[in-house]
Amino acid sequence: xxxxxxxxxxxxxxxxxxNITCSHNNIATNDYITWYQQFPSQGPRFIIQxxxxxxxxxxxxLFIPADRKSSTLSLPRVSLSDTAVYYxxxxxxxxxxxxxxxxxxxxxxxx
Amino acid sequence: NAGVTQTPKFxxxxxxxxxxxxxxxxMNHEYMSWYxxxxxMGLRLIHYSVGAGITDQGEVPNGYNVSRxxxxxxxxxxxxxxxxxxxxxxxxxxxDRGGEQYFGPGTRLTVT
Numbered sequence: 001x002x003x004x005x006x007x008x009x010x011x012x013x014x015x016x017x018x019n020i021t022c023s024h025n026n027i028a029t030n031d032y033i034t035w036y037q038q039f040p041s042q043g044p045r046f047i048i049q050x051x052x053x054x055x056x057x058x059x060x061x062l063f064i065p066a067d068r069k070s071s072t073l074s075l076p077r078v079s080l081s082d083t084a085v086y087y088x089x090x091x092x093x094x095x096x097x098x099x100x101x102x103x104x105x106x107x108x109x110x111x
Numbered sequence: 112n113a114g115v116t117q118t119p120k121f122x123x124x125x126x127x128x129x130x131x132x133x134x135x136x137x138m139n140h141e142y143m144s145w146y147x148x149x150x151x152m153g154l155r156l157i158h159y160s161v162g163a164g165i166t167d168q169g170e171v172p173n174g175y176n177v178s179r180x181x182x183x184x185x186x187x188x189x190x191x192x193x194x195x196x197x198x199x200x201x202x203x204x205x206x207d208r209g210g211e212q213y214f215g216p217g218t219r220l221t222v223t
Contacts, residue, residue, distance in 0.1 A: 043203070043214025044154065046213075101153040
């Protein structure tokens with residue numbers, strides 16, 4: 001399974017765009033990139049998933065360069081409620097059930 | 112749909128006791144997993160299942176057993192509780208191999 005590396009923590013002010021980058025140098029051809037968000041005392045919640053180029057949904061965008069060795073989760077105009085831990089996972093359809101989470105990126109949003 | 116439910120929410124055990132953490136999902140998902148999360152850490156996979164009757168070990172399976180007799184239920188058994196098993200346990204399910212995982216609210220377990 002591909003190993004991922006993320007910053008341990010990030011700080012932002014409310015209203016700013018936040019970009020969290022995940023490095024996955026040994027990503028396999030069949031691997032997808034998935035991001036989860038976790039609030040304290042809750043289970044993780046799916047944010048977005050992509051394979052290549054750019055994916056956008058109502059809460060975030062995911063940018064994946066051509067070599068797919070990294071990906072960037074973009075959160076537009078964050079609010080205090082976006083303070084959470086964000087996890088980047090990499091795995092294929094054959095490994096989705098045994099993906100493991102790293103320590104993630106702790107995002108702190110302040111006024 | 113209730114989604115993924117877990118019981119109990121909180122549990123305190125003495126060292127050596129055994130217990131079963133319950134997990135159920137009503138989304139007809141084939142794939143289910145158990146994770147543990149220690150304070151300040153990410154989630155670590157304990158066991159997972161790709162369908163009824165099929166289970167496999169994850170990253171940290173020692174001290175835990177699972178079974179999957181139905182699609183809906185995926186209980187996690189602690190055989191002989193140890194203080195090192197103090198953690199928050201999350202159950203998750205997924206409708207397809209590459210898809211979104213839905214997590215339960217967690218069970219906070221303390222072993223004294």
